[in-house]
Amino acid sequence: MLKSKKLMVALALVIGLCVGIVSGGMVTSKDLNTANASEGSNDSTLTAYGEGRVSIKPDIAYVNVGVETLDKDAKKAQQDNKAAMDKVMAKLKSLGIAEKDIQTSDYYVRLEEDYRNDKREILGFRVSNTVKVTLRNVDKVGEVLAGAYEAGANTFHGITFDVENRDDAYNKAMEQAIAKAKEKAESMAKAAGVKLDKMDVVCEGLTTPQYRGGYGDMKEEMSMDAGSVPVSPGELDVTANVTIIYKVK
Structure with a gap:
């Protein structure tokens, strides 16, 4: 019963961390540590956030x-x-x-x-x-x-x-995000004087495609031909973000 209760508390806090983290930052899971301590556990954790971005041409x-x-x-x-x-x-x-x-x-x-x-x-x-x-x-x-x-x-x-198929671009962005999260976690651990243990939780964040491009200039009163409609497809940024929680020792 106690073990089940501890698991529920930990999962609730992990979900809160994944939803609450916005962009470009990293946090240590003090709330999760506090919850563990209150249940009689001495486990400590460190949380890092990473974001990857790949630019591709729309097709x-x-x-x-x-x-x-x-x-x-x-x-x-x-x-x-x-x-x-x-x-x-x-x-x-x-x-x-x-x-x-x-x-x-x-x-x-x-x-x-x-x-x-x-x-x-x-x-x-x-x-x-x-x-x-x-x-x-x-x-x-x-x-x-x-x-x-x-x-x-x-x-x-x-x-x-x-982009009709953005899976490849998203996977590359996710690889970047995980690599950045790992790098941040290592820097944080070194600064804090602790050592990273095993990866405890990996949480994929929600992403919104970002578009950078031009627009067509269309006016009803003008006589349009293919050359009079300047259209620039620009680029589409495919992003991925991840939150990783490590156990530390």
Whole structure:
């Protein structure tokens, strides 16, 4: 019973340490030592944190393009939207984009109204249809945006770059993180006048991908061609972090 209780206390404190550590630092597990001492144990521990980072070039891009139409007749607004969107879809496919990589992301019909001088004026029905396009060649982003614009697209909702398979980069970042945590632990132990014993706990931290890149400059009033849409994919930082708890003697 006592052994089970000690294990529960230790696990709770380890989870708290892994969640509570933010970035770039290292802590000694005084709380864990205190808990152990209160249970009659003399074990001492040392906790170190490490972060690894690998920069890679994105190999996939996502763009959202669409068509908006407005007419006082709801049916005509929808028909006009469909006709324009059919041309955009045909253009996207002619640029080599597979049908599986074109997905409807938003569609709505809503009544547009205006109130002036306490009078209600019905402007018409606005119909919007947006598709999310997956580009497996990031060099074609400018060409695709220009082609969609020429075909009738009049709404653009940003560009997102990513890496289709980031496992290799993440594993390399994790190796860096563990190496840095070990190095910090050794420095701390030396400064504290103790020796590292076995590795007691290894805890993987949560990570958020960080993107560094450029953006496309898109304006509806300009006549776009592939050269007028400056797009820079930049780099994607894949990070990994780890917390290691050692027993010391």
